[in-house]
Amino acid sequence: MAQIRIKNVAKRFGAYQALHSINLDVADQEFMVLLGASGCGKTTLLRIIAGLETPSEGEVWIGDRRVDHLAPRDRGIAMVFQNYAVFPHLTVFENIAFGLRMAKMDNALVTKRVERTAELMHIEQLLKRYSGELSGGQRQRVAVARALAMEPDVILMDEPLSNLDALLRLEMRAELKGVLAESKTTAIYVTHDQVEAMSLADRISVMHQGRIVQAASPIEVYRNPAARFVASFIGNPPMNFLPATSHGNGQWSVAGQTFNGPATQKPLEFAIRPEDLSPADQGLKATARVVEPLGAHLLVTCDVEGASFRAVLDSDLTVRPGDILTLAPQPDRIRWFDPETTQAVA
Amino acid sequence: MTAVTPDVAHADVRKSGRFLFRAAIVFLCAWVLVPIYFLLINTLSSPETVNAFPKSFIPEFDMGSLTFFANFAGMLTALKNSVIVACLTMVLSIAFGAPAGYALSRFDFRGKELFRVLILLTRAFPLPLLALPLAVLFIRTGLDDTLLGLALVHTTLAIPFAVLITFSLFSGIPIELEEAAWTLGCTRFTAFTKVVLPLIAPGIAASAIFAFVISWNEVFAAAVLTIQNRTLPAFLLQSLGTSPLHLKFAGGFILVVPALVFIFAVRKYLFAMWGIANR
Structure with a gap:
């Protein structure tokens, strides 16, 4: 059992507050992705869990042990680094065996474990090579194999795919998901790539300015963003926002159209995903500005009452810049945000 | 035809630049190596040759001075x-x-x-x-x-x-x-x-x-x-x-x-x- 519990963890670097009182529970064998833009504190949080950084406040629990004052090697974790950190003076075999040898494991057992892990990562033909003779993708595989060979309770990954080219990243992503699911290890994975996060995660923790804004399943984060930041960060292109004014009784006026919404009197923001819009007789009047045919669909950037507004439409449609479109939002996909608190309003 | 002239001039500048560069390298190497070479020659020469003039540029491999030091x-x-x-x-x-x-x-x-x-x-x-x-x-x-x-x-x-x-x-x-x-x-x-x-x-x-x-x-x-x-x-x-x-x-x-x-x-x-x- 290796659930992870993070209680009120804060981190300050001098006057700079990198993390504000983080609370997070990761279940045993869960794949948790920390997602956020660079500088949001996701790597700092991961390094605190790994023991490479000490929290200024708070507690970190792995399983039923409090670990925040233990050295990295006593925490039952393994880590995969962004730049792979494959030891250049050791062969691939010795790299994968490194942790096992440190644990004084029997020689025959080491060989067996290394060979099995290498096979799992498809690098069994590289075992005699040095890291200087490997490509980026191969080094990545060695780094993951080295972590897996430890059979850790928790595997921590810091943007492990960000240095690979796009095609290789796609391939490694699918492979990582399969391998980690099979290893039954609890995983925490840091990335700034939302597609990576969506495809890998059991749950995503979206981080922003040292706080976890939302921790939920990928589809929940996508459909029901807890805050305006999540809505504007997740999705490509992200959600559209328009100011809304209340008519009372949950009736809201948005760009001249009336929608059903929350029963509050405060001014709110109306939000809709670009792909939840379709041309109809009744709807938001939008002037097309830029039309981008992307093959699978048509991305149209329009203007709704002076605000930029994007719609993902069927690629069969013919739209020219200057055309006036009537776009109907799918009613159950409309979301509302309080511009003051930036939180979602149900 | 006018377009050719600047090219030639440019090539000339580059050529002389390269010559200067090489000359500087030769000079600096000589600055360091010549004294060491003389040291070598004189070490491997008999006392008479060391004090004689003009100097020979080829060492005569007389181990007299070195043997003296060894003893x-x-x-x-x-x-x-x-x-x-x-x-x-x-x-x-x-x-x-x-x-x-x-x-x-x-x-x-x-x-x-x-x-x-x-x-x-x-x-x-x-x-x-x-x-x-x-x-x-x-x-x-x-x-x-x-x-x-x-x-x-x-x-x-x-x-x-x-x-x-x-x-x-x-x-x-x-x-x-x-x-x-x-x-x-x-x-x-x-x-x-x-x-x-x-x-x-x-x-x-x-x-x-x-x-x-x-x-x-x-x-x-x-x-x-x-x-x-x-x-x-x-x-x-x-x-x-x-x-x-x-x-x-x-x-x-x-x-x-x-x-x-x-x-x-x-x-x-x-x-x-x-x-x-x-x-």
Whole structure:
């Protein structure tokens, strides 16, 4: 059992507050992705869990042990680094065996474990090579194999795919998901790539300015963003926002159209995903500005009452810049945000 | 046709530029190599040829001067002393310099930049200024005329270089390698011995050799602080002043060659150090 519990963890670097009182529970064998833009504190949080950084406040629990004052090697974790950190003076075999040898494991057992892990990562033909003779993708595989060979309770990954080219990243992503699911290890994975996060995660923790804004399943984060930041960060292109004014009784006026919404009197923001819009007789009047045919669909950037507004439409449609479109939002996909608190309003 | 002329002019400029560049290289090489070559010729010449004029440019391989030195009383003892002092200097300067270099490259602490400048500043004190107080101090503590005492002085001369070279070596090793080792079951110390040390061993060896050369070449402190236990440079300085010319050449040659060989072996690391020191 290796659930992870993070209680009120804060981190300050001098006057700079990198993390504000983080609370997070990761279940045993869960794949948790920390997602956020660079500088949001996701790597700092991961390094605190790994023991490479000490929290200024708070507690970190792995399983039923409090670990925040233990050295990295006593925490039952393994880590995969962004730049792979494959030891250049050791062969691939010795790299994968490194942790096992440190644990004084029997020689025959080491060989067996290394060979099995290498096979799992498809690098069994590289075992005699040095890291200087490997490509980026191969080094990545060695780094993951080295972590897996430890059979850790928790595997921590810091943007492990960000240095690979796009095609290789796609391939490694699918492979990582399969391998980690099979290893039954609890995983925490840091990335700034939302597609990576969506495809890998059991749950995503979206981080922003040292706080976890939302921790939920990928589809929940996508459909029901807890805050305006999540809505504007997740999705490509992200959600559209328009100011809304209340008519009372949950009736809201948005760009001249009336929608059903929350029963509050405060001014709110109306939000809709670009792909939840379709041309109809009744709807938001939008002037097309830029039309981008992307093959699978048509991305149209329009203007709704002076605000930029994007719609993902069927690629069969013919739209020219200057055309006036009537776009109907799918009613159950409309979301509302309080511009003051930036939180979602149900 | 007009378009061709600037091209020709440009080619001319480039040609003369290249000529100047090559001439400068030849000049600088000659500046260093010619004296060493003369030293070599005169060392391998019989006393008559050394004093004769005009000079021959081809050595005649007369081993007379060198053989004389090999049999010179006290010469072997001085050589042995030099080696002992240089080895002690090497060990001491790495033992103290390498940890300082590691700390400079891995930890942030107050006054780090100042510390780096201070390390270089230790070279700003002229040795003659330090030699007298040191001699007095050494006599009081009983370190005078001992090889250890001299090695301590040489260590203070070599440490700035040891610190700067190892600092640049450690900085060249990504911290992630150490962190990876920590997560794989290493303590700070075993991560150092199992990961960092194998990677910087050649560099450490180079900086050790450099410390060796500094001690080997140092003559002032050696001459002031020792009487019986003279190192080779101090011994030669004392004996050569009154020696004939051909012996002076041979003595100089004996001093120059090991230093040259060592410096040549570690040149790569010296460039690295200067790159850091100039930053």
